[in-house]
Amino acid sequence: MRRTFLLLCWLATDIALFIAAYAVAYFLRVGFIVSTDFPLDKYMQTALIVAPFWIGTMLELGIFRLTRIQGSRKNLTHILFSCVLASALFTLTYYFLHNNFFSRLLLVYAGLINLGFTIVWHLAFDSWQRKVLRKNPAAYPVLIVGLNREAERLIDLLEDKQSPFKPVAILDGQGTSKTEVRGVPVLGKLNKLEEVIKNLKPSHLIQCSHLEHTINLMSVCRQHKMTYLLLPSVLGAVEGYGEQIEGKSFIKADHESW
Numbered sequence: 001m002r003r004t005f006l007l008l009c010w011l012a013t014d015i016a017l018f019i020a021a022y023a024v025a026y027f028l029r030v031g032f033i034v035s036t037d038f039p040l041d042k043y044m045q046t047a048l049i050v051a052p053f054w055i056g057t058m059l060e061l062g063i064f065r066l067t068r069i070q071g072s073r074k075n076l077t078h079i080l081f082s083c084v085l086a087s088a089l090f091t092l093t094y095y096f097l098h099n100n101f102f103s104r105l106l107l108v109y110a111g112l113i114n115l116g117f118t119i120v121w122h123l124a125f126d127s128w129q130r131k132v133l134r135k136n137p138a139a140y141p142v143l144i145v146g147l148n149r150e151a152e153r154l155i156d157l158l159e160d161k162q163s164p165f166k167p168v169a170i171l172d173g174q175g176t177s178k179t180e181v182r183g184v185p186v187l188g189k190l191n192k193l194e195e196v197i198k199n200l201k202p203s204h205l206i207q208c209s210h211l212e213h214t215i216n217l218m219s220v221c222r223q224h225k226m227t228y229l230l231l232p233s234v235l236g237a238v239e240g241y242g243e244q245i246e247g248k249s250f251i252k253a254d255h256e257s258w
Contacts, residue, residue, distance in 0.1 A: 025110035070126035146209030
């Protein structure tokens with residue numbers, strides 16, 4: 001429910017900002033008057049028509065994924081592409097609807113303002129939504145399997161970045177004397193796996209060691225419809241491929257593809 005509400009709010013505010021960006025561009029170019037040569041109503045009608053296609057493009061590119069880093073280079077590139085595409089679509093739509101051209105400079109204003117509004121808002125929204133998604137109960141609770149230096153670094157990364165993925169428990173195959181890491185409790189060995197999953201209902205399981213348990217862990221994730229993630233270091237592999245969380249690479253098996 002919380003994720004759905006956040007997404008709907010995000011989509012609604014983006015549409016509002018898109019229309020506002022094109023309205024600001026109109027008045028900057030035409031002046032603070034309603035021109036009879038270039039009617040505001042036809043202009044805004046076109047913006048309303050194009051807005052859903054712009055939103056659809058960004059949805060398809062994954063920009064509205066709640067777990068995506070909005071300030072990443074990839075995401076900013078996708079936003080730029082969407083804004084350029086929206087400007088081109090706006091031009092074609094206006095021409096075909098009204099059989100008329102308009103100021104090229106206005107189009108530049110609209111595209112740049114739309115880009116600026118979108119980037120600033122997405123960065124601000126990302127910062128806010130992370131706090132909301134991490135509130136108890138977390139929207140994306142994560143179970144860490146295997147306690148070693150890589151697991152501790154991962155927990156530090158997720159906590160320092162205030163990631164939507166919030167570690168809620170740690171299980172270790174061989175047992176450990178530690179009781180918690182950065183406030184994340186160590187709940188025992190893997191014999192408690194089913195019990196922990198039943199009580200905490202994690203959405204993700206991240207395996208940080210104990211390669212011999214991989215098949216069993218994947219089977220459990222499939223059974224409970226959890227997303228399974230594996231640190232490449234468990235396989236002795238070099239990072240830099242697969243799913244990324246806060247810049248950290250993982251090998252992923254999503255329950256939706258099983």
